[in-house]
Amino acid sequence: MHQNKRKNYTKKNISKNIFEDVGLPHSFSYSLLDNLLDIFKNILLTDKKLIIKNFGTFVVNNKKSRMGRNPKTRKKYHISERKVITFKASDSLKYNLNKV
Numbered sequence: 001m002h003q004n005k006r007k008n009y010t011k012k013n014i015s016k017n018i019f020e021d022v023g024l025p026h027s028f029s030y031s032l033l034d035n036l037l038d039i040f041k042n043i044l045l046t047d048k049k050l051i052i053k054n055f056g057t058f059v060v061n062n063k064k065s066r067m068g069r070n071p072k073t074r075k076k077y078h079i080s081e082r083k084v085i086t087f088k089a090s091d092s093l094k095y096n097l098n099k100v
Contacts, residue, residue: 011037044085054092058085 011033018029040058043050048060065081089097 052090054090056087056089056093058087060085 011030015026015030015033018024018033019026022029024032040050044058044060050058052058061084063082063084066079067076068079069076
């Protein structure tokens, strides 16, 4: 049986793709990507929502604290309240993914 291996993309991988596709220097590609991700992070911290046309929407949601348990040991744990980011793909992205 052949298992599909997922490839984890790092900032280094993505900046290398920018370098190869656009021709920008490696260091500039990396700093460009780093700055872009900082902008996204700051938008999510302040506005709680980031909409990228023809790509999708990132939303910050609050999760309440709750009791959870380890399914193996059945030991109960308190899970503290936290913020999570959800992503909803745009119709355009879904269409392009399913078109292939």
